Amino acid sequence: MIYLFIFAFILDQLLGELNYKYNPIILLGKYINKIEFFFNGNYLKIKGILSIFFVILPFLLIIIYIYIIFKYNFFYFNIFGFILYLSIAWRSLIEHGLNIEMSIIEGNINMSKAALSMIVSRTVNNLNINQIYIATIESIFENGNDAIFAPLFFLFTGPLGVIFYRIINTLDAMWGYKNNRYIYFGWSVAKLDDLLNFIPAILTGVIYACCSFKYKYFKQSFLCSFKKFLKWKSKNAGYVMSAGAGSINIILGGISIYNNKYQYRPQLGINKIPNINDITKTCSLINYSMFFIILSFYFLNNI
Incomplete structure (x- = not known):
């Protein structure tokens, strides 16, 4: 297991995200579209x-x-290490x-919205600067669980567990919408994704709290995560984002736009509205959390 983790970690740092043309996840998405076309x-x-x-x-x-x-x-081990890297x-x-x-920072708000649209499902065109901060931070915290820590958690179930999780998570990203097209067809995969993410989301929230910047935020992160996430429509996402917000002392949630319709989301976190520096803090918290995971893997491998 430790070999798979190290190999995947090295590939991730060397290669990053594969080019669209050669990315197997893109091929998976095309295959999923064909299945939907046949069954929907x-x-x-x-x-x-x-x-x-x-x-x-x-x-x-x-x-x-x-x-x-x-x-x-x-x-x-190399084949499954590569699969873990893709996950x-x-x-x-x-x-x-x-x-x-x-x-x-460069003053190019349109470019920031274009970059934001690559990691969120909400409508970005009419977002103001504060909403861009919030959307960015929320997405990084949520994807920290979905795209980093949850796949690593499923590594303990073996390579098949990692692949199963990644497929279900990809299916949820494509079919898990509550609109006319997917509200029934995507119901089962949305429920399954919630079930698979339940324990990883809790662990991710704990990791965010453990890696918070100041001791007082450690307690604050736990209080925020357990007090406020139940009001969020996705409990797993709400828990992770609330723990992350508490860890860096900010407020998330509020009004946003989905499918060109305004939605009010309950407040997560505490204290202050995010600013540009909080994006840096969010990325740093993800990095600290990953180093925490690396040390944990090393410790577990040596006991």
């Missing part, structure tokens, strides 16, 4: 469940084949956050 129709909840099965099935067969052919030799996005998440920050 009548009896949507049942077909949504069947769609999950048919998305996962070929990858399950490939994993079984790799295990039979290579078992636990050099190629086996985490530490470097690219930080790069996205800092790109948004740099665009704001």
